[in-house]
Amino acid sequence: MARQRRFSGLAIHIVLALATGLTLFPMLWMLTTAFTPNEQVLSRAIRFWPEEPTLDNFRTAFARHPVGLWLWNALVVSVLVTAGKLAISVPAAFAFARMEFRGRDTLFWIIVATLTFPSIIGIVPTFIAVVKLGWYDTLTGVIVPSIPFIGFYVFYLRQSFRALPADMFEAARLDKAGMFKQMWRIALPNVKPALAAVTVLSFLGAWNIYFWSLLILESPERKTITIGIKVFSDVEASNQQWGPLMAVALLGILPVVALFFAAQRTMLEAFAPGAGGKG
């Protein structure tokens, strides 16, 4: 019995290590390529780390395209979309979880049903609207229409608010504290992991917005990194500039990877039961 256990433990490690290796590999290859001189990149030798690592690819990338602005714009979009999503979904989720009112379930499902909406399903009318509002080629035009995709967040935060014990709010109710105060003072501090998870997921989601930015952002200095990489791959892949392309790709993933590692523990916790509701 014990022997069998140890054996299966080893098997589990082998399977997981293999899966992890396969998963990490493309990113490691990106990393290697980004630091390899481009002439060697094209030499078709299998080399896991360049003999003379170089920053030339980054220099080339920054010299040819406003990569710094692309990163900055993506950051602005991600922060503001996340702030917007939190601002509208937290009160809504709180009301759905802790208040009684007519039409509550209908309104809740109106929001949650949007979980099934593909991101670009309304792209033509939204484009017309954004143009009419004068938001073409502005970050506002990317940010505002991206905020309403809150189906998952409202659903998930409602679960978290519901999981809070009712007596937690008793004292506040006796003090005749308003609902806003109850949400702000009592509910929010007690669902921090769920909030963190929502914040991180929404940030990642906004960082990844693609088609909408591709459509709306026209000037090179207003693009975000995810669509900048498309410009870059169009012009530089044709010149076989894979080194600089992978350098830009690396810069594009660094902020989110950093955010992920910073928030990792809370996030994994948030999805565990007890911390943030039933998940």
Added chain:
Amino acid sequence: MAKRMTSRLAPYLFVAPAILMVLVFLYLPILVSLALSFSDWNFIRPDARFVGLENYRAVLGDTNFHAALRNTGIYTLILAPLQVVIPLLLARLLVRLGKSRLANFYKSALFLPTIIAFSIAGATWLWLFNPLTGLFNIVLEAAGFAPQRWLEDPKLAIWSVSATVFWKTFGLNMLLFLAAFTAIPPELTEAARIDGARPARILWRIEVPLISPTLFFVIVTTVLGVMDDLLGAVDVMTGGGPIDATTNLLFYLWEKGLRFFQFGHAGATTMIIAALIGFITWAQFKLLERKVHYG
């Protein structure tokens, strides 16, 4: 009295911003698309005419629409089962390891691709798939196999794109399953284990029913998500080609609407996609929800 009024209004004030945003930016565009689908307004022609079902006829008769529909089906058949089964098995194995440094490393590493952008994932794999200097062909050649046209062979391309998308997406489902498995009280499976039941049997007979609400959520969102997930990768890697081998319904909508500016056709496509999604969601609820065991 006034106090009572505000407290009765309060819930609506809380939900109003969310409801308004959702109605204006998510529901209204679909209604507008419905209106567009019956007109021939295409931005080039300033005046719109009512054309009845003409746009639907044009879209349903379009070779590219057929390809998009067929590919959407193929993508779903390739990706949805993989995106459910593999994350489920990985999550089960991770739970088995308990809390350890190594387990945490596996967890983070496996989740890592999920957080990077599709277009960046696409660019990275574009490089790996390059016919001349890409790693895959170099390795194949070194191992004595014929190099492949990964993204240029119409039969192979959809698999190459699917591999990229799978790599990029399985992490989120894994995380959800991980949470669900962790929630299972150990005593529920202990008895079966002592009886000597095989792990596969325990998984299938005891654990899967216990996580069925999560499983249901994952299946529904994955089946719908496959369509959406592909877009960035497809645009960077193949542009829907070679020919029409990697396009899908949403990519078709994008091209019709905002590359060729046929708003009427795009409107009709939107309505067809909406109907399809409605049907698939309804069917999944019908078929699967009965089997969900809410603890």
Added chain:
Amino acid sequence: MLNTPLSRRQMMLSGAAAVAASSLSFPRIARASSDTEIVISSTWGQDKPFQKVVDAFNEMKLGVTAVNRFDGNYEEATARAVTSIAAGRAPDLMVTGWKFGYFARRTLNARDLREIDEARANAILANFQPSVLPLVTIDGALIGLPWAMSTPVTWINRDMWRAAGLDADIPMDITHDWLLAQCAKLDEALKAQGHPTYRSALDLSSNEWTSQAYIQNAGGHILSPTGELALDSAEAAAGMRAFAEPVRRGLWRPVDGQAQLNAFTSQALAVTTTSSAYAPLMNAQDFDIVARKFPRLDAARRMNSGGNFLAVYTNNDEKAQAALTFMEFAASREGQEIWSSVGYMNTSVHDFAEIPSPEAAQAQFADGLTAETIWPGARGLEAQTVWRQYVGRILEDQMSVEDALRAAQADIAPLIA
């Protein structure tokens, strides 16, 4: 710290940061002068000769600053322009493919240069050979600067040719059958050598351009002289059969155009029929490359031209005048001298001792070139996409030549009506 991820304070701080961030966005480089700025949507990045023309123009300080904005290939730049125009802000100027001439005029409303300023427009066009003016005259309007013209030729890696034991003395006028026979020998001889990962003896460029050349060389048309779609003719079928023959015989493994070009410069491909405008790229390689005329079928060769013209789209008068200022420079002897290094044929009246454009291209030009397919109607961009797909279906053997041409005729006709 990670266990208490978001205090309210932190949330307020991040909110404040967000507001600050939005007000800080778009740092723009301050421009010292009060120049009129014109943005040229182009298909060339900053490392291309076009940028040199733009830089030389800006050096002259004529009160106009030109900005070269890379927007992808012809199709992508054109699609971007449609979006911009829909958003009410047309690009000031755009490098427009010849094939989108009608589309540029009828859908994008390219400006008639004479309507901006007749005298200036006439003076600009006087720098060009009269034979190219019809190409930029669409619906009676003069819509562009016809300064970038190419034609497909046959580029041959003569080192590989010799290594396969073939006669390195290659005639200028080559036929399809002869070329295929050589490539079969080449493939046989070099199978175990050369570039290992992507290997092909020949590539005919899998786009609508070289297939048009084959159809025309077989005596057919894509669009008849009267403008009707003529894909369902026996000649078109003969042309497409010949075009697909190298694939069927295993001599050509189609990948996308860019990858094929890269394959050729990496010596993974011995022969490629593509634009004569790649001359500078070919000259820069360290192996022996020669250019010969495009492979001919039994009938006389009837080659098409290709390339692009520079058109004005802005509705702002000041910018339109500024665009003409740029065009005056681009058409001048000085501008053309810089431009001539790009590899296009010389369409101007200025003479330059040496330009990179190969002899084969100049010979085809002298023989007379037809236009490349200028897709008519407001939906030309879509029509071109559909035709490319059918060319692909033929090459990949998804459909027989006859079926594909019949289906293409049926699908494309309504798009260009």
